[in-house]
Amino acid sequence: MELKTVFAGGLHAGGDWSLSFASPQKVKFMMVGRGNCALQFHGTDTLVPLACGDIVLLNKSGPFTIGSHSALLANLPQQSASQVFEDKSQAMVQVGEGRDLILLGCHLDVEQSSYSDLFLSSLPAFSLIPANSPAASKLKWLIESVLDEASDIRPGTELAMANIINMIFIHLLRDRLFLEPVTEASLLNALSDNRLEKAIGLMHQQPEQAWTLAELAKTVAMSRTTFATRFKEAAGIAPLAYLTKLRMALAQRLLRQGKQSLEQVASAVGYGSEAAFSTAFKRLVGQSPALWRRTRVG
DSSP states (O other): OOEEEEEEEEEEEESSOEEEEOOOSSOEEEEEEESEEEEEETTOOOOEEEETTOEEEESSOOOEEEEOHHHHHTTOOOEEHHHHTOOTTOSEEEEESSOSEEEEEEEEEEOOSHHHHHHHHTSOSEEEEOTTSTTGGGGHHHHHHHHHHHHSOOTTHHHHHHHHHHHHHHHHHHTTOSSSOOOSSSHHHHHTSHHHHHHHHHHHHOTTSOOOHHHHHHHTTOOHHHHHHHHHHHHSSOHHHHHHHHHHHHHHHHHHHTOSOHHHHHHHTTOSSHHHHHHHHHHHHSSOHHHHHHTTOO
16 A cells, blocks of 8 residues: 655644634644644534644544634634645745744545555544653654744755655554544554554565465464454454455556556466456456556556
8 A cells, every 4th residue: 555645734823713624535634833723623612722742633524623712712704724725836824813823734645445445444533642642742853843844945845844744644653642542443453453463464564475364373373263353353354355455455556557467466466367366356446457457557
């Protein structure tokens, strides 16, 4: 799965101000670099206070508004975020009067596949990582680095910011900095189990391996039945079904690159024949690999 973090833009704000955002179509995360504000989901009266150093993750969470506490409490007219950020040439925009607040916005560009859907569905709809949490404090210097880059655009800034933001998101995933422990069946839940994480890692490292349920179970010192049950309960998907989604995501990437034959792609993702690969691909993706590639490679 190809995943890229993108700096979408930032804002300076002061006085009474509020910006209305449509429901995120991509995973968003926002970082408060200075000052404080509040977030309010449309249709609710609850304000979520945001302070300097806080990070917010939004994943198909519904439309929301971010603004000064006073503006939100008084229901003052809102500006449309899409209009404010319409000029893509500006890294930072001004909202309201003054520069009491700095807010940085980012999103994830994810290669579409059945596997990416599995990954995205494991992320919470909304999560607030407070600045005063022990793990979040490790990200302070990274947030300050993004601020420095955004305030002084020069050659190499875009690449530098992409790398820094990528590091921030990796920290968010690795340290499980979400609002509460992951309990629902999901990929993140499975990764929180040391033995399941090892099995998942092996599948990612060697997708071409002819893995069986028994072999995967053996690598993590579990019985076949116990491993299958534990994996399904944690991840919400059976181990070999997970492996198939992973293989098809890798196949889609190789097909999109257009450098290998169908036979070579089949071998790279663990299929002994082009026919077996084509059958599995069409069952999951809905098109034959040959047709899928023709519609995506110029």
